[in-house]
Amino acid sequence: MQANNLTGGQELxxxxxxxxxDWVLNEATFDLSLTDLELPVNPVTGDQLECDDIDLNSVTCEVAPTDVDPIEILDREDQEFEIDGALVTLQLVNIRKNFEVTIFANLAADLGGANVEIGTVEFTRCEQVILCAPDGTDIDVTYTDLDCFVCTATCDVGTTTDIDELDVTVTVRLCQSIQSTFDVTLEIVADFCQPRDMLPIPPCPAPTIPPQCPVVFPVNGNDNGNNGGNGA
Structure with missing residues (x-):
């Protein structure tokens, strides 16, 4: 039977x-060694860049999850733990995370100092986490913070036939929220949501006129007696 009143009062x-x-927060820091990054061409002139053309003190990085398979749950294994005197079965979850880090550098001042992209490298990191995550649950990993900074940067001068290459060590720091979830259907007693009140439409504004310049116009008709008339 359909409820007669779906607004106001609690319903089942x-x-x-x-x-x-289950839900845990996890922080991790790790170093990457990115070697043999070939210098690009000058985006303005098209000439091949060399080590002397970039400012090594300006090398920076950006890190982001890959577009394809950023998070992969490899497997989960039951393990027994004694918690507060009780024996419980939890899961050891193996997670693989795929990232890409992009390196940037400024050109030398005599070349204009523009920021150029050196290259992008993909990398993978794996970790294990203990969760209540039985078969059938989903593992949701959300990054609450993901950042990197360049620790060292050196440039290797190539020969007349090789391109100069950049070697960079990068430190990556990530903070992540890891949850195990499962879709459920719940029966609850609650209030139905109500639409908010409509906001009133503002009235039409009163007509306005531009500010006037009474100092210069109109003249007040007082011409100091010089009205062109003849005296008596």
Whole structure:
């Protein structure tokens, strides 16, 4: 039977949502060694850049998850733990995370100092985490912070036939939220949501006129007696 009143008062509801089985926050820091990054061509002149053309003190990096398969759950294994005197079965979850880091550098001052992209390198990091994550649950990994900085940068001068190459060590820091979830259907007692009140439409503005210049116009008709008339 259809409810007569769906607004106001609490109703027994059946909703689809996600149950969070477990939730941890994890921080990790790791170093990368990026070698043999060939210098690009000058974006303005098209000439091949050399080591002397870039400012090594200006080398920076950007890190981001890959567009394809940024997070992969490899497997999960049951393990027993004793927590507060009780024996519980949790899961050892193996996670593979795929990133890409892009290196930038400024050109030398005599070349204009523009910032140029040196190259992008993909890398992978794996980790294990203990969760209540039985088979059937989803593992959701969300980065709350993902950043990097360049620790060292050196440039290798090539021969007459080789291109000069940049070697960079990068430190990556990430903060992540890891949850195990499962889609569930719940029966709850709750209020139905109500639409908000409409905001009133502002009235039409009153007509306005531009500011006037009474100092210069109009004249007040006082011409100091010089009205062109003849005296008596």
């Amino acid at each position: 509801l059946c909703i689809n949502t996600e149950k969070v089985y």
